[in-house]
Amino acid sequence: MPLWQIDIYPADGQVDREAQRTAEEIAELGLGENISVAFARGFLVQGEFAKDEAVRLATTLLSDSVTESSVVAIAGQDDLNEPPGSQTTLVNVLPKPGVMDPVAASTLGAARDAGFDVAAVRTMRKYWLSELDDDSLQTVCRRALSNDAIEQVIVGPLEMDELDVGSDYEFKLVTVPIRSLDDAGLEKLSKDGQLYLTLVEMQTIQNHFQSIGRDPTDIELESVAQTWSEHCSHKTLAGRIHYRGPAIGAEGVDERQYDNMLKETIFAATVQIRETLGDDDWCVSVFKDNAGVVKFDDDFHACFKVETHNHPSALEPYGGANTGIGGVIRDPMGTGLGAKPVCNTDVFCFAPPDMPADELPPGVLHPRRVMKGVVSGVRDYGNRMGIPTVNGAVYFDKRYLGNPLVYCGNAGMIPVGMEEKEVMPDDLIVAIGGRTGRDGIHGATFSSAELTSESESLSGGAVQIGNAITEKMVLDVLLQARDRGLFTAVTDCGAGGFSSAVGEMGEDLGAEVWLDKAPLKYDGLTYTEIWISEAQERMVFSVPQDCWDEFRELCESEGVEAAVLGRFTESGRLVLTYHGHTVGDVSMQFLHDGRPPIIRDAVYEVPPSKPLDVPAMTADEHHDALLKIMGSLNVASKHWVIRQYDHEVQGGSVIKPLVGPQCDGPGDAAVVRPRIESQRGLVISCGMNPHYGDFDTYHMAASSIDEAMRNAVAVGADPSQIAILDNFCWGYTDRAETLGSLVRAAIACQDMAITLGTPFISGKDSLNNEFSYNDESGTKQTISIPPSLLISAMGQIDDVSKAITMDAKEAGNVVFLIGQTHCELGGSHFSLVQELTGGNVPAVNAENAKQTFKTVHRSIMDRLVRSCHDLSEGGLAAAAVEMAMAGGLGMKLDIDAAIGQLSATEMLFSESNTRFLIETTPENADAFENMFKESGVSVARLGTIEASGDLTIHCGDECVLQVDVATAKSAWQSPLNW
Numbered sequence: 001m002p003l004w005q006i007d008i009y010p011a012d013g014q015v016d017r018e019a020q021r022t023a024e025e026i027a028e029l030g031l032g033e034n035i036s037v038a039f040a041r042g043f044l045v046q047g048e049f050a051k052d053e054a055v056r057l058a059t060t061l062l063s064d065s066v067t068e069s070s071v072v073a074i075a076g077q078d079d080l081n082e083p084p085g086s087q088t089t090l091v092n093v094l095p096k097p098g099v100m101d102p103v104a105a106s107t108l109g110a111a112r113d114a115g116f117d118v119a120a121v122r123t124m125r126k127y128w129l130s131e132l133d134d135d136s137l138q139t140v141c142r143r144a145l146s147n148d149a150i151e152q153v154i155v156g157p158l159e160m161d162e163l164d165v166g167s168d169y170e171f172k173l174v175t176v177p178i179r180s181l182d183d184a185g186l187e188k189l190s191k192d193g194q195l196y197l198t199l200v201e202m203q204t205i206q207n208h209f210q211s212i213g214r215d216p217t218d219i220e221l222e223s224v225a226q227t228w229s230e231h232c233s234h235k236t237l238a239g240r241i242h243y244r245g246p247a248i249g250a251e252g253v254d255e256r257q258y259d260n261m262l263k264e265t266i267f268a269a270t271v272q273i274r275e276t277l278g279d280d281d282w283c284v285s286v287f288k289d290n291a292g293v294v295k296f297d298d299d300f301h302a303c304f305k306v307e308t309h310n311h312p313s314a315l316e317p318y319g320g321a322n323t324g325i326g327g328v329i330r331d332p333m334g335t336g337l338g339a340k341p342v343c344n345t346d347v348f349c350f351a352p353p354d355m356p357a358d359e360l361p362p363g364v365l366h367p368r369r370v371m372k373g374v375v376s377g378v379r380d381y382g383n384r385m386g387i388p389t390v391n392g393a394v395y396f397d398k399r400y401l402g403n404p405l406v407y408c409g410n411a412g413m414i415p416v417g418m419e420e421k422e423v424m425p426d427d428l429i430v431a432i433g434g435r436t437g438r439d440g441i442h443g444a445t446f447s448s449a450e451l452t453s454e455s456e457s458l459s460g461g462a463v464q465i466g467n468a469i470t471e472k473m474v475l476d477v478l479l480q481a482r483d484r485g486l487f488t489a490v491t492d493c494g495a496g497g498f499s500s501a502v503g504e505m506g507e508d509l510g511a512e513v514w515l516d517k518a519p520l521k522y523d524g525l526t527y528t529e530i531w532i533s534e535a536q537e538r539m540v541f542s543v544p545q546d547c548w549d550e551f552r553e554l555c556e557s558e559g560v561e562a563a564v565l566g567r568f569t570e571s572g573r574l575v576l577t578y579h580g581h582t583v584g585d586v587s588m589q590f591l592h593d594g595r596p597p598i599i600r601d602a603v604y605e606v607p608p609s610k611p612l613d614v615p616a617m618t619a620d621e622h623h624d625a626l627l628k629i630m631g632s633l634n635v636a637s638k639h640w641v642i643r644q645y646d647h648e649v650q651g652g653s654v655i656k657p658l659v660g661p662q663c664d665g666p667g668d669a670a671v672v673r674p675r676i677e678s679q680r681g682l683v684i685s686c687g688m689n690p691h692y693g694d695f696d697t698y699h700m701a702a703s704s705i706d707e708a709m710r711n712a713v714a715v716g717a718d719p720s721q722i723a724i725l726d727n728f729c730w731g732y733t734d735r736a737e738t739l740g741s742l743v744r745a746a747i748a749c750q751d752m753a754i755t756l757g758t759p760f761i762s763g764k765d766s767l768n769n770e771f772s773y774n775d776e777s778g779t780k781q782t783i784s785i786p787p788s789l790l791i792s793a794m795g796q797i798d799d800v801s802k803a804i805t806m807d808a809k810e811a812g813n814v815v816f817l818i819g820q821t822h823c824e825l826g827g828s829h830f831s832l833v834q835e836l837t838g839g840n841v842p843a844v845n846a847e848n849a850k851q852t853f854k855t856v857h858r859s860i861m862d863r864l865v866r867s868c869h870d871l872s873e874g875g876l877a878a879a880a881v882e883m884a885m886a887g888g889l890g891m892k893l894d895i896d897a898a899i900g901q902l903s904a905t906e907m908l909f910s911e912s913n914t915r916f917l918i919e920t921t922p923e924n925a926d927a928f929e930n931m932f933k934e935s936g937v938s939v940a941r942l943g944t945i946e947a948s949g950d951l952t953i954h955c956g957d958e959c960v961l962q963v964d965v966a967t968a969k970s971a972w973q974s975p976l977n978w
Contacts, residue, residue: 001119003161004054005075006043007126008063009084016084022127026144029366030357035140036130038085042092043107044075046163047118057116062107081157087128091141092154094124099150100439100465100521100536120163143357143366149315150465169524173583174218178202179210195225204596219528219576219584226496226532227503228595230767236733237262237765239598243743246606248698248751258743265746266726266760269753276757282721283759285419290331290492291339291412292761293419294723296796297680301419303339304794305331306409306725308766313406317365317373319465323536325381325408326466330492332412333475334539336419338482338490339412341475342650342674344382345684346392347790348374349405349729352633353976355398361773361781364402374406377466379644384468385475388653389645390670391684395788396633397691402771403785405729409792411682413674418482421489423505427542429513429566431493432555433474434467434537436530437521470537470560477560478539486547486554493538498565499531501540503574507592510571515578517565527578542568600733604740606696612825612839617905622961625909626881628833629874631971635829639664640978651676654800655715660807664973665886668714668870669795671803681803683722683795685711691827693787695841697741701748701789702844706913708793709758709853710870714916716803716860717795719853724753725792726763731784733767741787749789755846756853804860806869808887811947813866814925815891817876817898817940818932819852819915823906829874830909842913848937849914855935856916864920864928871915877908877961879917881951885969893943896956904960908953919945 010016019039026035043062045054051072058070073080081090095101104121111118127145129137141153181189186202189195197205205224209216216224226232241261247254258264267287274281284301285293291305309324325344332339351367360366365373382389387410481487493501498518502511515527521535543551548564555562569575574591576584587594617625629635639658647656655671658664669685687707692700705724713719726749733739753760769785797803825831826839859865867887871879876895884891899907920928925941932939946952951968953961 001046001048001162003075003163004045004047005073005080005158006045006054006058006062007040007071007080008042008058008068009040009070011067011069014067022144025369026140028368029143031140031144032136035132036085036087038083038087038128040084040126042124042126044122044124044163045111045118046120047116049117053116057111061110061114075160076158083128085128088131089129089137090156091127091129091145092124092158093127093146093151094122094154096150096152100437100467102465102467102469105467106469122163143369147316150319167524169526171579171581173581175215176218176221177215178206178221179215181206193221195221197225197228200596201228204594208590208594217583219531220586222528222532223499223503223574223584223586224591226499227591229496231495232500233595234262234765235595235598236600236739236767237728239600241600241602241739241743243602243740245604245740245744248747261743261746265750266753266763269750270759270761272754273757273759283723283761285336286759286761289335291335292723292725293335293414294761296413297678299416300413300675301416302411302674302682302794303332303335303414304409304411304723304725304792305762306345306407306727306790306792307331307764308727308729309406309408310403310729310766310769313370313374313404314365314402317370317404318377321374321377321406321408322381322466324406325378326468326471326536327492327494328408329385329387329410329471330494330539332410332414333478334490334492335412336414337421337487338418338478339414340479341387341410341412342652343411343670343672343682343684344387344389345409345686345792346378346389347394347407347686347688349395349397349400349690349785349788351398351401351404352396355401361402361771363773364771367401370404374404375641375644378408381466381468383646385472386649388647388649388672390647390653390672391657391686393686393688394638394641395688395690397786399783399786402783403769405769405785405788407727407790411684411794423489423509423542423568424544425509425568425570427488427544427568428548428564429502429511429568430541430543430548430551430562431498431518431538431565432477432541432560432562433539434470434535435519435521435561436525436533436535436538438525438529438533439465439535466536473558473560474537474539477555477558481551481554484550486551487541487543489542491540493540495534497531497533497535498540502565503591505540505542506568506574507588510569510573510588511566512569512575513566513577515576515583517563519561519563527576527583531576600739601736602740602743603736604697604744605737607694609840610838612831612836614825614903614905619959619961622877622905622908623963625830625834626874626877626961626963627968627971629829629878630881630968631975632829632833633975635873635878635972636975637664637666637973638976639973640976654681655803655805659805660886661888665807666882668711668806669717671715671797671800673800679799679801681797681800683712683715683717683797685793685795687711687791687793688789689827690786690788691832692841693741695826697745697787698748699841699843700787701745702752702846703842703913704789704791705749705752705756705758706844706849707870707872708791709756709849710914710916712793712795713853713856714804714806714868714870716797716857718797719850719857720757722758722793722795723761724758726760727790727792728765729769729785729788729790730765730767731770745787745789752844752846756850802861802863804865804868806867806883806886808883808889808891808919808945809866811889811945813919813921813945815893815942815944816918816920816928817915817942818856818918818937819871820912820938821876821898821902821907821910821915822912823902824910824912825906828909828911842911844913851935852914852937855932855937856918859918859928859931864924864931865918866921867919869917871917872911875909875911876917877953880953881963881965881968883917883919884951884965885972890946890948890950890965891943892946892952894954894956895942895960896954898940898942899955904955908961
């Protein structure tokens with residue numbers, strides 16, 4: 001069967017943009033300034049047709065006849081290797097066998113639909129480079145042209161005459177001789193087998209199989225490892241922990257014993273809040289399904305989930321982020337009987353993108369490349385599924401080098417009455433969507449391990465590549481099947497693959513699985529690979545037998561593959577078969593309840609405090625400090641990221657990430673109408689302050705909750721109906737001090753949630769976020785991320801017409817400062833840009849915050865507010881200039897009424913919590929001010945919005961800051977204006 005190669009180039013007169021982009025990236029990575037590049041994208045197509053048919057395929061289906069030209073020949077022929085320009089070195093980049101190739105899969109289906117007899121398709125990229133020595137060429141190939149985790153590089157012509165689609169698998173039952181191993185042998189098995197279980201856990205498994213008189217099969221051992229992994233069981237946060245640390249806000253020691261730390265802090269807060277609410281409880285389903293569910297209106301509930309996909313994104317940024325957002329979209333889809341996704345969120349943490357390439361440790365991708373890959377991965381998946389990405393943030397810190405953090409979230413809507421599910425005995429186990437391949441093997445266990453410079457070669461198989469179109473088709477089937485009542489339960493097939501999905505669904509009953517029935521991408525998979533593969537876009541349903549025919553016909557009508565993999569039983573066991581052979585038989589009780597509890601000590605000591613010496617500063621020095629803050633990576637505009645996302649799809653976006661007349665101001669939160677026929681809206685926001693964790697993780701966590709809340713309240717969310725999610729990303733928690741910092745943050749979450757009456761409804765943790773390598777001297781070096789707690793908030797607003805944006809609206813309007821400012825410059829952006837250390841980290845007065853949020857919300861609902869912006873990074877000065885530049889106006893303020901005992905510098909740049917800048921009309925100013933005074937909330941009238949393009953701030957008769965707003969805007973937009 002002939003193998004045709006089809007190369008597609010820009011047509012004559014068209015710019016070779018991919019070549020330009022590649023040359024720029026090579027230069028940005030410091031790999032060469034003047035390397036000339038030409039580019040072509042290519043397809044390898046195996047099929048029974050002649051050249052004229054191959055040409056027709058190329059010109060009608062694979063290329064744009066206006067902007068592109070194509071060359072078609074049998075693979076390996078010389079006319080395919082001629083450079084389009086003066087370049088001399090040919091480099092072919094192809095996905096490794098077994099790596100998901102969505103474009104190839106779509107091409108195969110489209111070609112067959114068009115009548116072409118195509119057996120297989122593979123995509124490729126071709127680069128011609130100007131002459132390089134061997135070492136430089138290898139470096140360019142590895143760092144700029146390919147990713148070794150998922151791609152192979154062939155320099156020179158391709159020498160192949162067929163596409164390798166896998167060879168037949170010859171069945172052989174594998175037994176693991178665990179009963180005879182000593183402790184060293186158990187630890188070696190855990191590491192070499194990528195199980196990543198502790199010695200105690202391995203001993204527990206050993207004891208179990210000794211008690212039943214046999215060794216486990218490989219699939220049984222893998223099933224236990226997946227189920228017991230940190231990623232799936234959250235065993236550290238749910239473990240028995242003895243905590244000792246300084247008392248909060250008082251002298252003395254805080255000593256606590258937890259049997260289940262997560263349950264006794266964050267879960268306990270929600271339980272207490274729900275009990276207090278009584279009949280007014282608006283939580284529906286929390287901490288028991290794929291996403292948390294709350295009431296929305298009479299017909300629908302809202303659900304929300306945020307996940308992390310850190311380790312895969314470190315190895316393959318595009319695929320890791322791509323499948324991160326794809327996976328979290330499936331969480332609402334797999335909640336209850338299925339929710340419709342309505343919007344996405346994303347938060348990223350990277351090392352600085354301007355880091356010199358020669359400072360990178362071995363095995364680390366350049367931060368700029370990581371950032372571009374992650375952003376494009378989220379962009380492509382959300383845009384292609386037709387789900388708007390409406391809210392997020394990007395943080396930078398050198399400690400994220402080697403361990404970027406990728407948080408992806410999704411909110412969905414589920415009909416009232418469909419929030420519960422129950423697997424019934426004799427229901428069929430049905431998988432639909434993508435086929436199973438080797439992508440994602442050991443993904444769950446890999447995500448529970450520390451990264452090292454060897455991770456790319458050892459764990460490349462843990463990386464997946466998503467296919468958003470397949471998931472959109474699965475969603476279409478799910479919603480129709482739900483409304484027809486064709487299934488009793490559904491879950492997504494995420495970490496651990498079928499092993500986790502089926503294992504969790506059948507936990508209270510039992511299940512019998514026929515692994516040979518799973519549709520495969522290619523031949524050659526072992527029964528264990530089928531079971532633990534994390535190939536994407538798959539969901540598992542519990543389908544009553546009398547509904548199967550209708551369910552199958554629905555799937556066929558939508559072009560979605562469905563297969564019966566087994567049935568749920570009342571045996572209490574997980575039984576796995578392959579072509580009639582029993583390859584696994586494990587007790588559900590041992591699988592889900594047999595893991596020994598983690599027992600650890602947690603110790604926390606607040607780092608010694610030292611005063612922050614704030615020098616006396618002139619107005620000019622304040623001006624320079626403000627421009628430095630606006631131009632710092634953590635404050636600077638993220639418009640390069642934001643503008644790649646579709647905010648308008650589904651037609652429900654009310655407040656987008658960028659606001660103001662020019663749509664270029666930094667919005668505080670997103671507002672979305674999930675039901676177009678209703679004016680009721682969802683509000684999505686987030687809060688995160690990694691720098692504060694260097695001072696005290698309690699205040700870091702409290703500040704994150706306060707920030708998420710005030711962002712939501714600033715656009716109009718009702719603070720009495722905001723639900724929050726926690727995502728803990730931490731370093732190696734086997735260390736007592738690292739675990740102690742996490743426990744202290746969880747205590748803050750409990751305290752804040754209870755006082756504010758704000759329940760946690762879901763969450764996710766990602767631990768062991770450290771990267772180890774050997775330096776030039778052979779000494780082991782470890783980079784640990786800063787304690788990083790993301791708080792995501794989902795609020796509600798009765799009428800989206802009352803929603804408020806942060807851009808200044810009209811000259812002559814009055815500006816108020818709400819909230820108290822303290823001398824809290826510790827960890828602030830002022831301290832960072834001025835290279836100052838010490839000081840007090842911002843704390844939260846939760847009782848005061850509750851009253852402040854309530855009063856701000858009431859003022860917005862009473863239509864007394866024209867614009868509202870929370871004070872966060874950069875403090876008052878940054879917030880004021882952001883409002884002014886977003887509205888294309890200026891401000892004239894006097895801080896004398898609010899300054900108290902603070903210096904002007906402290907007043908301008910302190911990042912104290914629970915503060916807002918609010919604009920009102922002159923007619924409403926007195927009513928607004930009286931409302932806050934009557935509520936006991938600090939309010940200060942600072943000045944007015946001006947038509948000029950300046951921000952001027954006085955303290956009495958002294959001008960303490962004057963800045964041209966356009967200059968500040970330029971400083972803010974330029975760092976990431978890629």
